[in-house]
Amino acid sequence: MDLIAGDIIIEYDGVRITSAQQLVEEVGKKAENSQVEMIVIREKNPMRLILAGGIIGVRIMTKKISKEEINSIY
Numbered sequence: 001m002d003l004i005a006g007d008i009i010i011e012y013d014g015v016r017i018t019s020a021q022q023l024v025e026e027v028g029k030k031a032e033n034s035q036v037e038m039i040v041i042r043e044k045n046p047m048r049l050i051l052a053g054g055i056i057g058v059r060i061m062t063k064k065i066s067k068e069e070i071n072s073i074y
Contacts, residue, residue, distance in 0.1 A: 003040065003049070003058050008065065010046075010074060011039035020060045027056055039074065046074045 003009075009017050012026045013036040030036055030053030038049045 002051070003038075003056065004042070006042070007047075008041040008063065009038060009060075010041060010070060011037075013037060020062045023060060027054070030054060041070075041073055044073055 009023060011017060012023060013030065015022075015026050017023050017026070032052060032054030034053035036051055036053050038051055040047050040049060
C-alpha cells in the first residue's frame with residue numbers, strides 16, 4: 001500500500017496539501033523515525049497510508065484539481 005505513480009496526495013500528517021512545494025515543506029518537518037499519516041486519492045478512491053517520516057522518495061508535481069472534484073471523492 002505504498003505510494004504508486006498517479007496517487008494524488010491530499011493530506012500529509014493532518015495538513016491539507018495544495019502544492020508540491022507545500023508537500024516538500026511538510027515532509028521536511030518530520031523526523032525519519034516518526035510515523036505520519038497520508039491521505040491519497042488512488043483511482044478515484046481515498047486511501048489512508050501510514051508511512052515513516054522523512055523523505056518519501058517519489059517524484060512529485062502539482063496537479064490542478066477542482067475543490068468540487070476533491071470534495072466529491074473525499
